[in-house]
Amino acid sequence: xQFKPEKYRIEDKAHKAFIDGDEIWDTLNSAxxxxxxxxxxxxxxxNKNRLNMAEVAVLVKADSPELISEIKQAxxxxxxxxxxxxxxxxxxxxxxxxxMNNCKYCGFxxxxxxxxxxxxxxxxxxxxxxxxxxxxxxxxxxxxxxxKIYSPEFIAETVKTVYSVxxxxxxxxxxxxxxxxxxAEGFKIVKDAGIGTYQIFxxxxxxxxxxxxxxxxxxxxxxxxxxxxxTAQDVGLDDVGIGxxxxxxxxxxxxxxxxxxxxxxxxCYNVGPHTISFPRLQNAxxxxxxxKYKVSDEDFARFVAILRLAxxxxxxxxxxxxxxxxxxxxxxxxxxxxxxxxxxxxxxxSDDEKHEQDLRKEQFQINDTRSxxxxxxxxxxxxxxxxxxxxxxxxxxxxxxxxxxxxxGFIKEKCTPNAIMTLAEYLIDYREIKNAEKGWQLINKSIDxxxxxxxxxxxxxxxxxxxGGERDLYF
Ligand code: SAM
Ligand code: SF4
Numbered sequence: 001x002q003f004k005p006e007k008y009r010i011e012d013k014a015h016k017a018f019i020d021g022d023e024i025w026d027t028l029n030s031a032x033x034x035x036x037x038x039x040x041x042x043x044x045x046x047n048k049n050r051l052n053m054a055e056v057a058v059l060v061k062a063d064s065p066e067l068i069s070e071i072k073q074a075x076x077x078x079x080x081x082x083x084x085x086x087x088x089x090x091x092x093x094x095x096x097x098x099x100m101n102n103c104k105y106c107g108f109x110x111x112x113x114x115x116x117x118x119x120x121x122x123x124x125x126x127x128x129x130x131x132x133x134x135x136x137x138x139x140x141x142x143x144x145x146x147x148k149i150y151s152p153e154f155i156a157e158t159v160k161t162v163y164s165v166x167x168x169x170x171x172x173x174x175x176x177x178x179x180x181x182x183x184a185e186g187f188k189i190v191k192d193a194g195i196g197t198y199q200i201f202x203x204x205x206x207x208x209x210x211x212x213x214x215x216x217x218x219x220x221x222x223x224x225x226x227x228x229x230x231t232a233q234d235v236g237l238d239d240v241g242i243g244x245x246x247x248x249x250x251x252x253x254x255x256x257x258x259x260x261x262x263x264x265x266x267x268c269y270n271v272g273p274h275t276i277s278f279p280r281l282q283n284a285x286x287x288x289x290x291x292k293y294k295v296s297d298e299d300f301a302r303f304v305a306i307l308r309l310a311x312x313x314x315x316x317x318x319x320x321x322x323x324x325x326x327x328x329x330x331x332x333x334x335x336x337x338x339x340x341x342x343x344x345x346x347x348x349x350s351d352d353e354k355h356e357q358d359l360r361k362e363q364f365q366i367n368d369t370r371s372x373x374x375x376x377x378x379x380x381x382x383x384x385x386x387x388x389x390x391x392x393x394x395x396x397x398x399x400x401x402x403x404x405x406x407x408x409g410f411i412k413e414k415c416t417p418n419a420i421m422t423l424a425e426y427l428i429d430y431r432e433i434k435n436a437e438k439g440w441q442l443i444n445k446s447i448d449x450x451x452x453x454x455x456x457x458x459x460x461x462x463x464x465x466x467x468g469g470e471r472d473l474y475f
Contacts, residue, residue, distance in 0.1 A: 012267035014230045017223045019205050024053070024256045031057035038062045042074040045309040048082070056259050059306045060252045068302060072333060075305035078312055079334035083404065084411050086387045086419045087379055088337040089372065090139040091132055094346050095120050095158050097363065099145030101217030103203070105245065107284040107363045108145050110217065114285060118346045119149065122161060127350035129162050133170025135341055135372050136430035138388035138422065141176040141199065146219060152186035155179055156193035163194060169429045169471055173390040180218070181228030188235040196393050197274050198232050199241035200225070204248040205257030213248055233269045239398055240265070241317070242273045246295045247281030251303050259310050274401065275315040275337065278303060282321050284364040297326055301333065308334030313401045320368040327368055328378070341372030373433045376426070380435040380442055387419030388426065391474035413452055414475045417459045420446055421473055424466045
């Protein structure tokens with residue numbers, strides 16, 4: 001990997017806190033904007049170079065309508081050129097909402113006695129996974145509160161249970177987790193259970209704000225959370241996801257801090273984060289949050305477009321916290337993964353009754369409540385290729401986004417064929433979508449467009465095998 005020799009590469013030490021709030025504000029305040037400078041930075045990104053903090057600060061401060069529109073257009077171009085039209089789909093599965101922390105923004109906080117507390121039993125977990133498989137899901141993220149009963153052993157057990165559930169042709173092929181930081185031994189236990197990505201959000205990188213929002217509990221320790229991914233890396237858990245909860249502090253600061261976190265992981269471990277998440281704060285039971293830093297839809301779109309340009313080889317995740325219309329718009333700026341068919345009330349995937357959203361049982365409110373089939377219908381309508389691909393993870397190809405970016409032909413010869421095959425499986429096994437015919441047209445069109453004759457023939461053969469009943473074929 002060819003990273004530029006920046007200051008952080010020499011100075012960063014593993015397990016040492018690396019965020020300097022003054023440095024971030026100085027970088028933002030000293031950024032000088034000119035059209036030429038903004039265009040030169042865009043060009044650097046389009047040439048597949050990660051941007052440094054000073055360059056990202058320039059994009060953040062470029063707030064004229066003309067430059068914002070150029071940044072958005074560049075993000076669209078980068079996405080199309082680098083990632084093509086694939087969108088990876090997943091669903092979150094809440095395993096338990098017991099929690100010892102008191103994050104002011106979260107419905108699961110310990111002090112919220114109105115919340116209905118629940119941890120799925122093994123049979124409830126199995127029923128939920130079956131229901132998800134019967135809908136066509138192949139990739140899950142398991143989510144846990146922070147509580148002593150959610151030990152690494154407990155988490156590992158739930159991960160193994162999920163992998164063991166099969167329903168007709170359905171199976172879960174990749175399980176990611178979002179759970180509280182662990183010690184090295186704990187990370188090793190969950191890694192050995194076969195997790196894909198370990199995801200944890202700093203929420204806000206601004207230390208004073210962090211202290212304000214995290215009143216008590218283990219999560220109050222900012223540095224411990226900040227360096228937890230170093231501990232994960234130490235035991236070889238190198239597939240990690242970072243994130244911020246937008247709305248707690250100034251999004252401009254958080255943007256630079258995410259780049260700084262990326263720098264740190266590259267400096268110490270030679271690998272950046274696999275994914276970045278940027279949920280916006282949603283209404284939650286007993287949510288006591290200052291609306292001062294609320295991120296508008298326009299700024300949210302800018303945030304995603306700038307982040308796309310800042311870290312061209314990192315996966316960007318857009319969740320169902322956002323409404324359908326905005327998700328459709330934001331997708332173009334370079335998000336690579338979306339959740340679909342999301343239910344965040346515990347046990348609801350297998351519960352047939354229609355539930356009104358009930359904040360007493362949820363962590364927060366979601367705004368896109370469409371089914372997986374409805375999301376796939378829209379993606380196909382918009383000519384995106386829905387993908388359930390899990391090939392890299394299962395073939396031990398870590399750093400897949402970096403490969404997509406740097407290995408010539410990787411997307412055309414691996415990612416696109418894999419997306420096509422997983423879509424073909426979906427169209428055959430789960431028939432409730434309206435756009436099935438259009439889906440097949442999209443598959444055929446995508447195959448026709450393939451340049452590598454050998455891969456094209458192999459792919460045609462494999463799609464025929466899938467039609468004949470074979471499953472789980474990948475390059
Ligand atoms: N307990 C683990 C932790 O705190 O790391 C799991 C996290 S929680 C179940 C997943 C994420 O949801 C949090 O990291 C936070 O960013 C986000 N979240 C919490 N409250 C939220 C709210 N009101 N609106 C939007 N996202 C929220
Ligand atoms: Fe607990 Fe996580 Fe919610 Fe904080 S964000 S209260 S740690 S579940």
